[in-house]
Amino acid sequence: MLKLRNFLLTASNFVGELRLGSFRTKSDFYDKYSQTDTKAGYIIFITSLMFLTIGVISWLTLAAQ
Incomplete structure (x- = not known):
């Protein structure tokens, strides 16, 4: 559960x-090419994050059995 x-x-x-991140004028930590400035890119990122989260939760649930 901690993981x-x-x-x-x-x-x-x-x-x-x-x-x-778009409110910052200069990003020191992230590469400037990794920013998503379009709405379509943001939706793709959130959707892939959702599938990744569901996959990890399912994997952890199956591994705990």
Whole structure:
């Protein structure tokens, strides 16, 4: 359960950085080519993150049995 909580915190941090990253004028931590400035790119990112989260939760659930 601790691994799942840490994964969800990390994923939500990435989503928050994606949403608030456009307010920063110069990003020191992330590469400038990794920013998603389009709505379609943001939707693709959120959808892939959702599938990844469901996959990890399913994998952890099956591994615990």
